[in-house]
């Protein structure tokens with residue numbers, strides 16, 4: 001059994017302007033809420049780390065850690081989110097849909113997606129770029145050639161754009177099956193992020209949906225992950241964890 005640390009991984013999608021109402025987009029969080037969440041975590045001794053460390057055990061006594069991820073790669077990320085992360089030294093991974101670069105999110109009301117230059121700018125600004133497929137299709141049940149295009153094809157597209165390896169994948173709509181996991185592994189990704197399903201392993205990293213969590217509840221979720229990580233063998237069902245902290 002592979003040992004996998006229970007690094008809490010926060011999942012965000014779109015970030016909208018400060019104070020903006022996000023009722024039309026249930027996945028959106030405003031930039032001031034994101035800032036308040038990150039500041040609250042810093043005040044409570046949580047240390048943001050790169051997603052890579054999801055696969056490593058913390059040293060004894062190491063600060064409580066968490067990773068931050070954003071799905072889809074919206075164009076306003078550069079303006080609204082990058083400054084928030086940079087000011088606080090928060091490393092983050094953005095999962096980009098390679099064929100949507102420079103276009104619009106047809107899966108999310110047509111919001112604008114980062115341009116090629118925008119993706120490069122994020123990367124050179126220290127943000128890790130992961131793949132979120134080529135077209136944001138559900139991967140479960142896809143024929144092999146289409147699966148390969150989404151998983152391996154998007155990796156090649158992004159690596160050509162960045163001139164750097166792309167090592168993480170996030171399943172669009174959190175949809176995958178055994179073939180999709182094999183495709184991700186065969187394509188050479190180190191790990192893949194899932195959603196808040198009750199499982200956790202290298203190719204389906206459990207993430208905490210930060211969108212609807214108030215700050216104390218966010219802290220409880222993170223503490224719960226760390227507390228369970230110290231006590232239990234891995235992997236284990238996340239529902240055990242949720243039973244403790246919710």
Ligand SMILES: [Zn+2]
Nearest residue numbers: 071072172173
């Ligand atoms: Zn997505």
